[in-house]
Amino acid sequence: LAKTTQPISMDSYEGQEVNITCSHNNIATNDYITWYQQFPSQGPRFIIQGYKTKVTNEVASLFIPADRKSSTLSLPRVSLSDTAVYYCLVDPYQAGTALIFGKGTTLSVSS
Amino acid sequence: DAGVIQSPRHEVTEMGQEVTLRCKPISGHDYLFWYRQTMMRGLELLIYFNNNVPIDDSGMPEDRFSAKMPNASFSTLKIQPSEPRDSAVYFCASSLGRTSGGDTQYFGPGTRLTVL
Numbered sequence: 001l002a003k004t005t006q007p008i009s010m011d012s013y014e015g016q017e018v019n020i021t022c023s024h025n026n027i028a029t030n031d032y033i034t035w036y037q038q039f040p041s042q043g044p045r046f047i048i049q050g051y052k053t054k055v056t057n058e059v060a061s062l063f064i065p066a067d068r069k070s071s072t073l074s075l076p077r078v079s080l081s082d083t084a085v086y087y088c089l090v091d092p093y094q095a096g097t098a099l100i101f102g103k104g105t106t107l108s109v110s111s
Numbered sequence: 112d113a114g115v116i117q118s119p120r121h122e123v124t125e126m127g128q129e130v131t132l133r134c135k136p137i138s139g140h141d142y143l144f145w146y147r148q149t150m151m152r153g154l155e156l157l158i159y160f161n162n163n164v165p166i167d168d169s170g171m172p173e174d175r176f177s178a179k180m181p182n183a184s185f186s187t188l189k190i191q192p193s194e195p196r197d198s199a200v201y202f203c204a205s206s207l208g209r210t211s212g213g214d215t216q217y218f219g220p221g222t223r224l225t226v227l
Binding site (some may be wrong): 007034041042044045046049077087099100102103104 | 115144151153154155156202204215216217218219220221
């Protein structure tokens with residue numbers, strides 16, 4: 001299974017763009033990259049998923065370079081409510097496997 | 112849809128007692144996952160089911176833990192006997208199909224277990 005590495009914590013201010021980079025050097029050809037968000041006292045919530053290049057939805061953008069050995073979650077103009085833990089996961093394509101969550105990145109947004 | 116439902120939301124018990132956690136997945140989802148979260152170890156996958164059949168239980172810490180899924184709408188995670196180190200938040204999640212390619216996991220609110 002591909003292991004992911006991401007910063008333990010990040011700090012930001014309201015209105016700024018936040019970029020969280022995750023490395024996954026041994027990602028397999030068919031694996032997807034998925035990001036989840038977790039607020040205190042809640043279960044993780046899906047944010048975005050991608051395979052290559054760029055994916056954008058109403059919440060975030062995901063940038064994946066050609067070699068796919070890393071990915072960057074971009075949160076535009078964060079607010080206090082974006083304070084949460086963000087998990088980067090490599091979703092293995094093989095049948096019989098499941099998502100493995102690491103420690104995630106704790107994002108703290110201040111006013 | 113009501114989402115993934117877990118009960119109880121909070122459980123306080125004494126060491127040695129049996130604990131049963133319950134989960135109702137989203138209707139129509141083929142996969143069900145049980146996770147445990149602690150500050151020290153983060154979010155750990157315990158076991159997951161596909162169409163009510165356990166696929167991978169390698170994350171179950173020891174024989175004191177057992178999980179069942181008697182039908183598509185119900186699963187239980189049992190700890191017998193419970194120990195203080197089992198104190199954690201236990202999450203249940205479900206997904207429509209294989210998680211790759213867009214079938215995301217939907218998590219329940221969790222059960223906070225405290226073993227005294």
